Amino acid sequence: MLKLANRVQTLTPSTTLAITAKANELKAQGVDVIGLGAGEPDYNTPQNILDAAERSMEEGKTKYTPAGGLPALKQAIQDKLQRDQGLSYEKNEILVGVGAKHVLYTLFQVLLNEDDEVIIPIPYWVSYPEQVKLAGGVPVYIEATAGQSYKITPQQLREAITDRTKAVIINSPSNPTGMLYSKEELEALAEVCREADILIVSDEIYEKLIYGDATHISVAELSEDAKSRTVIINGVSKSHSMTGWRIGYAAGDKELIKAMTDLASHSTSNPTTTSQYAAIEAYNGPQDAVEEMRQAFESRLEAIFPKVQEIPGFTVLRPQGAFYLLPDVSEAAAKTGFSSVDDFAKALLEEANVAVIPGSGFGAHSTIRLSYATSLELLEQAVERISQFVHKHWKE
Incomplete structure (x- = not known):
C-alpha cells in the first residue's frame, strides 16, 4: 500500500x-x-502590465530564462530597492522565484538542517511554520499580544534564541495583523540578532500598502550589519495586484542566493517567462x-x-x-x-x-x-x- x-x-x-x-x-x-x-x-492587474506581457509573447519571448530570473528583471528589482529603500544589491544577490511563497520555501530548504530552529512571532502567516517543518526545521513561537500591538519585543526574542536558532521571521506590515514595526523597534530587534548572529527573514510583501502617517522601514536599511544578515522577501503580488502571475524575489547574501538559485534550477527551471516581462513593467512603469x-x-x-x-x-x-x-x-x-x-x-x-x-x-x-x-x-x-x-x- x-x-x-x-x-x-x-x-x-x-x-x-x-x-x-x-x-x-x-x-x-x-x-x-x-x-x-x-x-x-x-x-x-494594471493595463500597462497586461500590455507588456502581451508584447513579450508576440515578440516570441516564451522560452526558458535563467533559473534565478531574467537579468532585466533583476535590474528592475535592483532599481526598485535603490529607489524605495536606498539599498544597493548586485544581480548575484537577487533571486526571482515563482511567487514570494515559493521563494520562502526555497530559502528554508537551503538554510535549514534537521532540528534547526526558526523563531516565528504569533500571529503568523499560515505558511511559515509548515515551510520550516518541511525543511526539517523546528518552528519556535513567540506570542505577540494585542497589548504589544502584535509585535515582539527584543526581550522576547532574546529569551527565545538557543544554540540551534538559525533565523527569525519579521513580517512588516503583517499578515494577518496589519501592524508595522517602527525604525526604533527594528533597530532593537536587529541588535539582538547581531548579538546572537542569526539571520533575519524580512517579509515585506505588503510594503506598498501603508496607511495614515505610518512609514515602512526595511530592517536591511538600518546598518551594514543588519543588511548582511537580512534576506528581503518581496514581490509584485500585492503591490501590483498580480497574485496569479507568481513573481516574487529574495535579496540577500550572494552565497545564500546562489544556493537558492541552484535549487530552483532543479525544481522550477525558471519563473514563468511572460510573468517576468510583466513584472519588469510593474517595477519600471508608472506607479499610479x-x-x-x-x-x-x-x-x-x-x-x-x-x-x-x-x-x-x-x-x-x-x-x-x-x-x-x-x-x-x-x-x-x-x-x-x-x-x-x-x-x-x-x-x-x-x-x-x-x-x-x-x-x-x-x-x-x-x-x-x-x-x-x-x-x-x-x-x-x-x-x-x-x-x-x-x-x-x-x-x-
Missing part, C-alpha cells in the same frame, strides 16, 4: 485557501456568500495604479473599522498596513453560545453567509481575520450581517 513521506504527514492545509474554497463552493450553489477571506487585491489601490484600501479601512469596533464582543486594533482586520472575538463567540472561535466562524459562513478566516490558522485562536480587499458595498453588507448574527445569538 502507498505510504506518503513523513515530511508531509504533519502538514496543516492552508486555512485561507480552505475557507475561500468553501465560500466559492457555496457561491456556485447559488448562496449569496460575501467572502472576506482571500488575501489578494480585488483589482485587475499602485497608489490608487492603496488609497482605496485606506478609504475602506476608514469606513469599516468603526463599524467593526461597534460589534458586541469584538475588540480590534487599527492596522497600519496590508488589508486585514484581526478582531479578538472570543467574547462574542462565548456570548453567542459557541465553544470556540472556529465554531463561531463556521456558523458565520453557514448562517450569515460571510466567509472569514479563523485566527487558529495564524496561531491566534481568539481572533478572526477580515480582509477588506473587496468593494466597500460588500464590506458594509458583510459587517452588517456579522453584527446581526451576533445580536441574534447574544446571551447574557
Whole structure:
C-alpha cells in the first residue's frame, strides 16, 4: 500500500485557501456568500502590465530564462530597492522565484538542517511554520499580544534564541495583523540578532500598502550589519495586484542566493517567462495604479473599522498596513453560545453567509481575520450581517 513521506504527514492545509474554497463552493450553489477571506487585491492587474506581457509573447519571448530570473528583471528589482529603500544589491544577490511563497520555501530548504530552529512571532502567516517543518526545521513561537500591538519585543526574542536558532521571521506590515514595526523597534530587534548572529527573514510583501502617517522601514536599511544578515522577501503580488502571475524575489547574501538559485534550477527551471516581462513593467512603469489601490484600501479601512469596533464582543486594533482586520472575538463567540472561535466562524459562513478566516490558522485562536480587499458595498453588507448574527445569538 502507498505510504506518503513523513515530511508531509504533519502538514496543516492552508486555512485561507480552505475557507475561500468553501465560500466559492457555496457561491456556485447559488448562496449569496460575501467572502472576506482571500488575501489578494480585488483589482485587475494594471493595463500597462497586461500590455507588456502581451508584447513579450508576440515578440516570441516564451522560452526558458535563467533559473534565478531574467537579468532585466533583476535590474528592475535592483532599481526598485535603490529607489524605495536606498539599498544597493548586485544581480548575484537577487533571486526571482515563482511567487514570494515559493521563494520562502526555497530559502528554508537551503538554510535549514534537521532540528534547526526558526523563531516565528504569533500571529503568523499560515505558511511559515509548515515551510520550516518541511525543511526539517523546528518552528519556535513567540506570542505577540494585542497589548504589544502584535509585535515582539527584543526581550522576547532574546529569551527565545538557543544554540540551534538559525533565523527569525519579521513580517512588516503583517499578515494577518496589519501592524508595522517602527525604525526604533527594528533597530532593537536587529541588535539582538547581531548579538546572537542569526539571520533575519524580512517579509515585506505588503510594503506598498501603508496607511495614515505610518512609514515602512526595511530592517536591511538600518546598518551594514543588519543588511548582511537580512534576506528581503518581496514581490509584485500585492503591490501590483498580480497574485496569479507568481513573481516574487529574495535579496540577500550572494552565497545564500546562489544556493537558492541552484535549487530552483532543479525544481522550477525558471519563473514563468511572460510573468517576468510583466513584472519588469510593474517595477519600471508608472506607479499610479499602485497608489490608487492603496488609497482605496485606506478609504475602506476608514469606513469599516468603526463599524467593526461597534460589534458586541469584538475588540480590534487599527492596522497600519496590508488589508486585514484581526478582531479578538472570543467574547462574542462565548456570548453567542459557541465553544470556540472556529465554531463561531463556521456558523458565520453557514448562517450569515460571510466567509472569514479563523485566527487558529495564524496561531491566534481568539481572533478572526477580515480582509477588506473587496468593494466597500460588500464590506458594509458583510459587517452588517456579522453584527446581526451576533445580536441574534447574544446571551447574557
